Amino acid sequence: MTLHRGSFISRDTRCDSKNKTHKRNVSGYWLLARVIQTSLGWCSVDTEKLKSSPLHIVREKSFDLVQNLVQLISLKDKNTLEHSNRVYALTREWATYMRSKWQWIDIDVSALELAALLHDVGKVGVLDEVLSKPDALSKVERDHLEQHSEIGYQLIRDFPGISDISLGVRHHHERWDGRGYPLGLKATQIPKIALIIAIVDAYDAITSDRPYRQARSHEVAMQEIEKEAGRQFSAELTKDFLNFMHSQNT
Numbered sequence: 001m002t003l004h005r006g007s008f009i010s011r012d013t014r015c016d017s018k019n020k021t022h023k024r025n026v027s028g029y030w031l032l033a034r035v036i037q038t039s040l041g042w043c044s045v046d047t048e049k050l051k052s053s054p055l056h057i058v059r060e061k062s063f064d065l066v067q068n069l070v071q072l073i074s075l076k077d078k079n080t081l082e083h084s085n086r087v088y089a090l091t092r093e094w095a096t097y098m099r100s101k102w103q104w105i106d107i108d109v110s111a112l113e114l115a116a117l118l119h120d121v122g123k124v125g126v127l128d129e130v131l132s133k134p135d136a137l138s139k140v141e142r143d144h145l146e147q148h149s150e151i152g153y154q155l156i157r158d159f160p161g162i163s164d165i166s167l168g169v170r171h172h173h174e175r176w177d178g179r180g181y182p183l184g185l186k187a188t189q190i191p192k193i194a195l196i197i198a199i200v201d202a203y204d205a206i207t208s209d210r211p212y213r214q215a216r217s218h219e220v221a222m223q224e225i226e227k228e229a230g231r232q233f234s235a236e237l238t239k240d241f242l243n244f245m246h247s248q249n250t
Contacts, residue, residue, distance in 0.1 A: 076124045091116035115168030122152030134211045168193040
């Protein structure tokens, strides 16, 4: 299934070859992340000193970083920014619904919401012609696009105050059946916040216009997500999402 370049991945994907490519490219991701950090002045921040600072200082610096990242996304690609904002908003609504049912008590909702907002921040390292290509991507182009989750992870993982969301950013394209990326994690190996974001990401991708296709209906999106329960998505979270969306439309 290839309804969305990022969220729906063909089941013919070879995870072993992806992991080998990932290992070779880690140093490249790290270097690109450092170049971006330097351009934004983050490398001048003493993160070790910041870790021992009062909590309000850490939060202030972290808020500044998030604002910078959102601005960076907006400068790179307006469509990515709008998509990120929608994923953030829907994730927040879903979390509020689940908390009202006395569920997700173990989840740091603030971290979940930030991870949803920044899940595609690594696309700042993806070529514009790949992001906006109206035709099918070549294998080389797809491999390049798939680097965005690792770039995003490298970009934010060491910064105090939001480093806990970096795994949500890194793993939101993993699949329940283990055929996702970047590491081919499977089932409960995947962080829960990444499993949550994956479903919302897919829903918004299906129901939004893309350079390569027009938006599809809410009904089509719900059918496709339900079909992928236990394959691409957690079956339990898929059921929760369908119930939540039904509650919003009744």
